[in-house]
Amino acid sequence: MLGTVKAIEAHLMRDGLVHRYDSSVSDDALPPGEVAFIACSFWLADNLILQGRVDEGRALFERLLGLRNDVGLLSEQYDVGESRLLGNFPQALSHLAIIGTACNLDRAPGPARRRAGCRPAG
Numbered sequence: 001m002l003g004t005v006k007a008i009e010a011h012l013m014r015d016g017l018v019h020r021y022d023s024s025v026s027d028d029a030l031p032p033g034e035v036a037f038i039a040c041s042f043w044l045a046d047n048l049i050l051q052g053r054v055d056e057g058r059a060l061f062e063r064l065l066g067l068r069n070d071v072g073l074l075s076e077q078y079d080v081g082e083s084r085l086l087g088n089f090p091q092a093l094s095h096l097a098i099i100g101t102a103c104n105l106d107r108a109p110g111p112a113r114r115r116a117g118c119r120p121a122g
Contacts, residue, residue, distance in 0.1 A: 042097030
């Protein structure tokens with residue numbers, strides 16, 4: 001997963017959020033310009049937390065929370081350049097991802113690190 005996260009950060013992260021894929025190299029028959037996929041960004045935060053990069057994971061989590069609308073809902077995607085939510089709305093997958101990341105932050109360093117025999121930080 002360390003290598004996968006590095007690859008995601010290098011190839012799929014733009015303006016601090018994660019895209020599902022690079023639309024410039026994928027023939028998906030959609031108009032160009034894929035924007036950030038909110039659930040993927042939460043999943044990156046999860047992996048950062050589980051890798052012990054808790055501060056980075058928390059910062060991404062808090063940034064994603066800041067994208068919610070006035071009643072706390074998220075869509076499927078976010079256009080950083082236009083500062084707007086796009087795609088299916090509201091998006092259950094985005095909201096499930098909030099819960100998963102919040103749980104990982106709450107139990108950081110978490111069960112994965114305990115199983116690996118690591119000691120809690122701090």
